[in-house]
Amino acid sequence: MKINCIAIEDEPLALKKIKEFIEQVDFLNLLEGFDNAIDAVGFLKRNSVDLIFLDIRMKKLSGIQFLESLQIKPKVIITSAYDEYALKGYELDVADYLLKPFTFERFIKSVDKVYNQLNTSQNDNSNExxxxxxxxxxxxxxxxxxxxxxxxxxxxxxxxxxxxxxxxxxxxxxxxxxxxxxxxxxxxxxxxxxxxxxxxxxxxxxxxxxxxxxxxxxxxxxxxxxxxxxxxx
CATH class of the missing domain: 2.40.50.1020 (LytTr DNA-binding domain)
Known part of the structure; x- marks a missing residue:
């Protein structure tokens, strides 16, 4: 099963790092990377994704505001240098919260969790x-x-x-x-x-x-x- 994903991160080096991590995971398919949430909103109106890697503190539209605006919510992994948004993130039903700087091992653990959730939901519900x-x-x-x-x-x-x-x-x-x-x-x-x-x-x-x-x-x-x-x- 392939997981189609996007990354939203306004720091160029952090966005580059997430892209590199994604490229090393065979079940992740990166559709696009964005340095702001507004462009991502437009992309999601035209495309469907399974997973979003989302920074919180961004100009114009924050990660929390972006999440609250979504009508269709895919799985979301928050990537942030600030832990004070963790509770709000989980209230919005995010899959995981990666606190920067995070290792590749921690990244793998997070995306593995999403993979298992999506795979289970596809294979469950065998009632007649x-x-x-x-x-x-x-x-x-x-x-x-x-x-x-x-x-x-x-x-x-x-x-x-x-x-x-x-x-x-x-x-x-x-x-x-x-x-x-x-x-x-x-x-x-x-x-x-x-x-x-x-x-x-x-x-x-x-x-x-x-x-x-x-x-x-x-x-x-x-x-x-x-x-x-x-x-x-």
Missing amino acids: YIFVKTEYRIEKILIKDILYIQGMKDYLQIHITDRKIMTLQTFKNVLEILPRADFQRVHNSYIVSISKIENIERNRIRIGSDLIPISDSYKVKFYGILKERKILI
Whole structure:
């Protein structure tokens, strides 16, 4: 499994060091390095990443402000010379906190932790069904029957083979319980079951009579996953 990552660090020597460390780890794929968080925000609107190495004290937009602004949060490893931000970082659910100067051994321990988390989440969730809360009851849904999931303001609409179910849930909660081997987010408003895709044309997925858009922010990761699993040739 390859982990696509970016590094955000305003000190040139520190950014160079992180890049060199990343290049020595075969499961890390550095997409880009940034000397400020604002450019990284623009990049993330067009690309999907698995991991961000993030400095805290930066001009214009701090690492904490950057984290708080993200709607889609990949794994984050904070790299900082200041330990007073550690608590705030963990409140924002960062994967690890590397205190500068850190060694390559400490770096490896940190990225290994992220690798195991991502690998476990991809291989977990082998249940054949889930239970979903609706307005008046709890519905049992067979995972093999789910076609796709659509976001509708505060609700999710789960499209299954014979009906639609509305539930007050978040995409994050749903993705945590669905098997990641088959379900992928392709748009801010859509998760699809890969096995139910009939065709893809002009970045639109056809499932039954429905067309589901693939947004620019998810396109790279989605097609990359299809290639990685050797189901796109």
